[in-house]
Amino acid sequence: MLLSELARDRGIRYFLISFTDLFGIQRAKLVPAQSIDDMAENGAGFAGFAAWLDMTPADPDILAIPDRNSLFQLPWKKDVAWMPADLYGVDGEPVLQTPRLILKQMLKQAETRGYLVKTGVECEYFLLSADNHEISDSCDRAAKPCYDQQALMRRYDVVSEICDGMLSLGWKPYQNDHEDANGQFEMNWAYSDALTTADRHAFFKYMVKSIAETNGFRATFMPKPFGNLTGNGCHTHVSIWDSSSKTNLFRETDEDLELSPLAYQFIGGILKSATALCAFANPTVNSYKRINSPVTLSGATWSPNTISYSGNNRTHMIRIPDFDRFELRLADGAANPYLLPAAIIATGLNGIEEKIDPGDRCDHNSYTDPLPPDKVRQLPANLLDALRSLEKNQVLQTAFGESFIASYLKLKYQQWDEYCNYITNWELDNTLNC
Incomplete structure (x- = not known):
């Protein structure tokens, strides 16, 4: 059954095509049911640099291919369905920084x-x-x-x-x-x-x-x-x-x-x-x-x-x-x-x-x-x-x-450095009068 047909049977108007980046943040696009079949086959396009994936603005788009075998119709908003996705490049190769693909x-x-x-x-x-x-x-x-x-x-x-x-x-x-x-x-x-x-x-x-x-x-x-x-x-x-x-x-x-x-x-x-x-x-x-x-x-x-x-x-x-x-x-x-x-x-x-x-x-x-x-x-x-x-x-x-570990460590070290550069209230309370 096509996802558009499933949507019609279940009263789904929109699909959230979602992927989880290296920092565990969920990224998504909201796709109307009439367009879901094309997205399911070819993927929803994302700019990889916009998420925590160790990419640059010069990198090509990435494509999120949803897993129709893991579809969750939102219990609190029945006209929307959520599907986790795996990331691929426009060349069809898997994006190595994809956490879900690492688990697979x-x-x-x-x-x-x-x-x-x-x-x-x-x-x-x-x-x-x-x-x-x-x-x-x-x-x-x-x-x-x-x-x-x-x-x-x-x-x-x-x-x-x-x-x-x-x-x-x-x-x-x-x-x-x-x-x-x-x-x-x-x-x-x-x-x-x-x-x-x-x-x-x-x-x-x-x-x-x-x-x-x-x-x-x-x-x-x-x-x-x-x-x-x-x-x-x-x-x-x-x-x-x-x-x-x-x-x-x-x-x-x-x-x-x-x-x-x-x-x-x-x-x-x-x-x-x-x-x-x-x-x-x-x-x-x-x-x-x-x-x-x-x-x-x-x-x-x-x-x-x-x-x-x-x-x-x-x-x-x-x-x-x-x-x-x-x-x-x-x-x-x-x-x-x-x-x-x-x-x-x-x-x-x-x-x-x-x-x-x-x-x-x-x-x-x-x-x-x-x-x-x-x-x-x-x-x-x-x-x-x-x-x-x-x-x-x-x-x-x-x-x-x-390559995956290198990307993960690069972003996490950046996060650590950002934390170290932040002046906390504790530091102000204890060292401002030095």
Whole structure:
């Protein structure tokens, strides 16, 4: 069926052809239904320099080819449909800086080994007032607001509209809650293959922000918008299945083990490249105010500070909550929905290939009883440290391609330099009288 015919059947008047750039920003063109068939075949044209793609104004246009197999009809605006797109040059060659294509590349590498990667994400966000940097609910003041029933139901209209949207899209959402920070929420839906989850992750952020705006609020996934409160994580659950999608290869039949040897090797690869992985899992200056942060108002940050794994223990970078998957607790709300799983897969597959032993499991409380630095490696202290680690990491250089890593590092170093040139209020308060 042509997309124009589908549009007629579903009452769709416009299509958003959307791609996600290197900084995780969604770019789109709004295409009327009568023109969608041509756009679907030939692509919507964009000037690459206008997005974060490491291009110049002298470069030719790029073409966004939408994926009709991943179409989301906006639950709050039924006459519009959103489709994620892959970027190609006018010569038909793929644009190497496209995050969605990088994820597809990693999934293909897994497929050649007989693996199907499945993921699920837990996206945390704050609801703020529309016109200032304040929590939208003035009554949400509890020191431990996690699961607060009153605070949750005061935002019932927003939360239920988002959940209804996921239900209508067939995502199988199964719970919504008020999170550990005042004004913070989390919504969970069923896991799926990694590309489907990534597309849903990208659309979820757009949907949450849009529905929040229609209700008079502003939603943010910023890693650490408030210094004294828990930050926004993007906990990622990972499992590998056989190519038929019937057998979970991370599940262990031996009751003495949490996961299979394959899973531990995958974890070993992530731990080995963890500092470089942070460049994608924690991609902003602000990200490093969430990890390694001091105690928050609730008494815990719920974010890791060491490169370690554990059982059902939320104080470590990797948690093993069950016998069929692990949870990477490193990533935050700024993580690119496509580059995050791509980097996880790349480092994990390297662990399997090299049969990397993750070492002993850590069962201590890393917040109250931390191990000394000679016993456990620390996460990067800032974005610059993470970028320098990525620059030296051969695993991700090889998996993503040297040209992609070079483009990513170039733009991220520029961002770091811009931050360093900015004079903060802290500097003025503490050094103006020197």
